[in-house]
Amino acid sequence: MSQSIQKQVSLPERGHRIFDMVRKFAHGAPEFEVSLISTAGEYLRFGNNELGQSQFTKNRTLSVRVASGKKQARTTTSRLDESFIRETVEKAVAQLGTAPEDPDYLPMLGQQKYQTVNRYHTRTMEESAETKAGYVGKAIELARKNKLLASGVLGTSMDEGLILNTAGLESYYRGTGGNFSLTMDADNGNQTGFALSTFADISELDPDKVSQTALERAKLNRGQSEVSPGKFDVVIDPYAWSEMLFFFIVSASAGYSPDFGMRQYKEGRSYLSGRLGEKILGENVSLEDDVYHPLQVGPTFDGEGYPKSKLTLVEHGVLHSLASSRISAHRYEDALPTGHELPLPNPLGESPVNLVIRGKGPTRTIDELVGELDKGLLITRLWYIREVEPRTKTLTGMTRDGTFLVENGEVKKPVRNLRFNQSLLELFSNVEKFTEPVRNTSFGGPGLLQPGILAKDFNFSSVSPF
Amino acid sequence: MNSTRDLGEQLAKVCLETASLDNATYADMRLVNTVIETVSMINENPATEESNDLGAGIRVVHQNAGWGFASTDELDPENIRETTRKALSLARGAAKIGSRIALAKEPVHVANWESPRKKDSLTVSTETKFEVLKDATSAMKAEGVVARRGQIISTKIEKYFANSEGSRIYQDLAQTGAQIVVAAKGPSGIQRRSDQQYALEGYELVDEMDLTGKGPVLTKEVLELTRAPGLQEGRSDVIISADQVGLQVHESCGHPIELDRVLGYEANFAGRSFLSPDQLGKLQYGSEHVNIVMDATLSHGQGLGTFAYDDEGVEAQRKYAIRKGKLVGYLMSRGTSQSVGEMRSNGCMRADTYQLPIIRMTNVSLEPGDWDYDELIEDTKDGILMVSNYGWSIDQKRYNFQFNCEKGYRIKNGSVGELIRGPGYSGITPEFWNACDAVCNKKSWVLWGTPNCGKGQPQQVMGTGHGAAPTRFRNIRVFGA
Numbered sequence: 001m002s003q004s005i006q007k008q009v010s011l012p013e014r015g016h017r018i019f020d021m022v023r024k025f026a027h028g029a030p031e032f033e034v035s036l037i038s039t040a041g042e043y044l045r046f047g048n049n050e051l052g053q054s055q056f057t058k059n060r061t062l063s064v065r066v067a068s069g070k071k072q073a074r075t076t077t078s079r080l081d082e083s084f085i086r087e088t089v090e091k092a093v094a095q096l097g098t099a100p101e102d103p104d105y106l107p108m109l110g111q112q113k114y115q116t117v118n119r120y121h122t123r124t125m126e127e128s129a130e131t132k133a134g135y136v137g138k139a140i141e142l143a144r145k146n147k148l149l150a151s152g153v154l155g156t157s158m159d160e161g162l163i164l165n166t167a168g169l170e171s172y173y174r175g176t177g178g179n180f181s182l183t184m185d186a187d188n189g190n191q192t193g194f195a196l197s198t199f200a201d202i203s204e205l206d207p208d209k210v211s212q213t214a215l216e217r218a219k220l221n222r223g224q225s226e227v228s229p230g231k232f233d234v235v236i237d238p239y240a241w242s243e244m245l246f247f248f249i250v251s252a253s254a255g256y257s258p259d260f261g262m263r264q265y266k267e268g269r270s271y272l273s274g275r276l277g278e279k280i281l282g283e284n285v286s287l288e289d290d291v292y293h294p295l296q297v298g299p300t301f302d303g304e305g306y307p308k309s310k311l312t313l314v315e316h317g318v319l320h321s322l323a324s325s326r327i328s329a330h331r332y333e334d335a336l337p338t339g340h341e342l343p344l345p346n347p348l349g350e351s352p353v354n355l356v357i358r359g360k361g362p363t364r365t366i367d368e369l370v371g372e373l374d375k376g377l378l379i380t381r382l383w384y385i386r387e388v389e390p391r392t393k394t395l396t397g398m399t400r401d402g403t404f405l406v407e408n409g410e411v412k413k414p415v416r417n418l419r420f421n422q423s424l425l426e427l428f429s430n431v432e433k434f435t436e437p438v439r440n441t442s443f444g445g446p447g448l449l450q451p452g453i454l455a456k457d458f459n460f461s462s463v464s465p466f
Numbered sequence: 467m468n469s470t471r472d473l474g475e476q477l478a479k480v481c482l483e484t485a486s487l488d489n490a491t492y493a494d495m496r497l498v499n500t501v502i503e504t505v506s507m508i509n510e511n512p513a514t515e516e517s518n519d520l521g522a523g524i525r526v527v528h529q530n531a532g533w534g535f536a537s538t539d540e541l542d543p544e545n546i547r548e549t550t551r552k553a554l555s556l557a558r559g560a561a562k563i564g565s566r567i568a569l570a571k572e573p574v575h576v577a578n579w580e581s582p583r584k585k586d587s588l589t590v591s592t593e594t595k596f597e598v599l600k601d602a603t604s605a606m607k608a609e610g611v612v613a614r615r616g617q618i619i620s621t622k623i624e625k626y627f628a629n630s631e632g633s634r635i636y637q638d639l640a641q642t643g644a645q646i647v648v649a650a651k652g653p654s655g656i657q658r659r660s661d662q663q664y665a666l667e668g669y670e671l672v673d674e675m676d677l678t679g680k681g682p683v684l685t686k687e688v689l690e691l692t693r694a695p696g697l698q699e700g701r702s703d704v705i706i707s708a709d710q711v712g713l714q715v716h717e718s719c720g721h722p723i724e725l726d727r728v729l730g731y732e733a734n735f736a737g738r739s740f741l742s743p744d745q746l747g748k749l750q751y752g753s754e755h756v757n758i759v760m761d762a763t764l765s766h767g768q769g770l771g772t773f774a775y776d777d778e779g780v781e782a783q784r785k786y787a788i789r790k791g792k793l794v795g796y797l798m799s800r801g802t803s804q805s806v807g808e809m810r811s812n813g814c815m816r817a818d819t820y821q822l823p824i825i826r827m828t829n830v831s832l833e834p835g836d837w838d839y840d841e842l843i844e845d846t847k848d849g850i851l852m853v854s855n856y857g858w859s860i861d862q863k864r865y866n867f868q869f870n871c872e873k874g875y876r877i878k879n880g881s882v883g884e885l886i887r888g889p890g891y892s893g894i895t896p897e898f899w900n901a902c903d904a905v906c907n908k909k910s911w912v913l914w915g916t917p918n919c920g921k922g923q924p925q926q927v928m929g930t931g932h933g934a935a936p937t938r939f940r941n942i943r944v945f946g947a
Contacts, residue, residue: 043923084518466863
């Protein structure tokens with residue numbers, strides 16, 4: 001059985017019907033916006049060489065934003081029968097009466113034109129569970145043959161969304177995605193190997209390559225030595241570190257909130273505030289927000305339906321521009337909307353959600369980076385990253401599932417896991433070489449296209465007992 | 467008439483009949499209705515959202531060899547039949563790869579349970595909540611302050627559970643949470659102070675928190691922190707505040723006693739655990755002062771891990787995980803308990819809305835000790851007091867941890883002295899808990915709520931409870947941010 005959803009009514013058609021229903025009930029709200037989101041996923045999750053958590057999920061969410069004057073309110077429901085839609089709308093309208101005025105409220109956005117992207121791949125949704133279980137079964141079989149335990153997930157999913165409003169806006173998106181994340185381990189996790197592949201079209205997936213990579217790393221990662229903490233040159237695998245790179249755009253200092261937005265910058269809430277034009281990374285690094293990149297994910301419009309622009313946030317290491325919105329353009333004379341608003345009302349501020357991190361010059365493969373490392377560590381996965389200090393973006397976290405000592409361009413031996421305390425800004429001032437960026441959607445954060453790197457002086461502060 | 471319970475009964479009948487016709491060894495269905503209202507203020511900008519998510523999650527076992535799970539929010543009988551068949555199909559596929567499923571016995575329960583609340587948070591007007599947040603965030607205005615945040619979250623969760631063994635359980639849970647955060651910029655960069663609490667309570671929690679009263683106190687502290695000295699790296703005795711001890715328990719005890727991690731089922735994402743079954747009853751995890759319970763019962767308090775039955779119909783229980791420092795128990799499920807010789811699950815299967823239940827913490831709490839807080843300070847000649855978490859990180863087997871706190875104080879000759887910005891401490895879990903020599907008593911013990919624990923693929927978010935009191939640890943590695 002595949003996870004393809006046999007719908008008699010398309011999402012846009014259903015959305016228009018709901019929009020008409022909302023109009024009937026939204027008395028007292030001159031403006032309203034309807035968002036209808038549908039998601040479905042199939043996740044074959046396995047551990048200990050058993051397929052123990054096979055899951056199919058499906059849900060839909062209707063979100064209604066109503067506005068009157070400078071007041072607005074939002075209510076959301078998964079119940080799409082008329083009586084519940086009525087209740088949802090009436091609750092939102094009732095909240096309008098008591099909500100405080102939002103000083104940033106702007107009339108809803110009218111009709112827009114969007115650049116088309118094709119992110120929906122039928123095969124991803126129609127691939128049978130049996131076929132996918134076959135991929136998992138082969139990985140488990142390979143692990144068993146090598147006296148290892150396989151664990152991980154092979155997941156495929158679809159999301160589809162529509163925004164309609166009373167000003168004539170209609171924004172529609174659908175896309176597919178998935179990932180195959182695999183760990184092979186033994187000796188209660190003292191010997192582990194990890195591999196990951198992400199895809200929009202499941203035809204891109206090479207499950208045998210994922211299995212072989214996890215196996216090779218697990219075989220190599222046996223009988224680790226302990227190295228003393230300190231500064232090491234490192235090669236970081238491109239799939240190793242989404243969570244760490246996420247901290248480019250998020251800070252804990254004001255409660256978890258996005259950083260590259262115009263409002264946060266101007267209000268002084270961002271670690272970047274006051275630093276436009278300042279060199280914050282190495283001159284061989286650029287940071288873009290580019291929803292149109294062929295490997296990117298998600299819609300080409302923001303939370304209120306404004307078309308997204310491609311942004312160069314950091315160019316040659318210099319903080320160059322910020323994510324902005326209609327609200328910022330209205331607040332600040334020097335701001336233009338760029339299509340980076342979150343769903344409204346949004347007191348947090350704007351955020352880039354389609355990051356592309358690039359290095360200048362010719363790229364290398366990960367094996368070439370290892371070949372060019374005289375002495376240092378190869379890191380295949382980083383884990384549990386948190387902010388220690390916001391302005392320098394000092395982060396702490398751990399290595400896991402395979403850290404290897406490299407000498408004269410060759411992997412020599414595995415080492416025990418290490419804790420790091422490292423400034424992200426300093427790290428990206430010390431990068432010498434990059435791989436091509438890869439898509440990593442497994443983290444669940446923004447769409448990240450991230451490179452592997454060879455960098456100097458990565459700071460490790462302590463060692464784990466395994 | 468209760469609509470969630472009635473709909474649950476009707477749909478569960480369809481689900482269980484469908485599973486039975488397919489000769490499923492076991493089946494259960496949960497209908498879960500979740501209503502969440504979030505009211506927020508950031509600086510001058512208000513936001514309100516109310517969401518209502520109703521859906522059904524269905525688990526089935528095929529020939530004691532394969533689990534299948536499917537969920538849906540289309541709640542007509544035909545779709546429930548279809549979703550049950552989908553779960554059965556996945557279970558047959560899983561059985562081919564070869565699992566071994568043996569469910570520990572659990573009595574049949576037929577019950578209705580409503581969590582206690584004095585004031586239903588969802589019936590308190592949004593206007594009242596905005597007033598509280600506006601007052602609190604206005605009270606945090608000051609030169610140098612760059613962000614003032616406040617949030618009140620009101621949640622109602624109704625669950626109807628039915629399984630093929632005859633259990634029929636309806637639960638109605640009310641949770642409330644609130645948070646205020648103030649950030650300021652000064653010579654030492656950006657500093658933060660915050661206060662939050664989440665519990666299985668009604669709006670009385672917000673009334674008791676006195677957010678407006680705390681606003682100016684936190685603001686004064688955060689401004690002082692922007693001018694305060696940092697901490698040099700070294701070793702020191704530390705006294706850790708109750709809220710931070712709660713998170714320490716969560717990360718370094720709660721997660722490693724999750725039996726699915728221990729057995730390797732979470733190795734790819736959440737990780738494994740250093741508390742392997744061969745250590746059970748043997749490992750001296752901590753000092754004799756360390757007693758940690760897993761307690762979902764109401765008698766423990768109204769925490770985010772309090773309920774009457776877990777999400778596979780097992781009655782809430784109280785068990786020790788660590789007793790006098792020794793590892794004695796795990797958080798378990800019906801499918802895992804027998805692997806460590808336990809004939810009954812202790813009821814730790816929980817799910818985010820109507821997703822797949824997995825082993826989660828309930829209330830995992832450090833039991834209070836004997837010390838009055840003032841006596842503990844007086845007894846400390848040279849140490850650091852660390853208060854309120856800023857950041858937390860721990861390795862995948864839960865050995866090597868590092869925590870950063872929002873503020874600290876030097877303790878000299880039994881008195882609290884100089885303020886310190888961004889103090890941090892780190893260690894290896896069993897070494898750290900064995901360095902514990904004093905736990906404060908019930909007078910300063912609080913059942914803290916952690917609302918955002920992530921686990922599972924696709925990831926689920928769960929609220930957990932952690933009772934803790936200020937606690938002292940000897941000769942710990944400390945450092946500054």
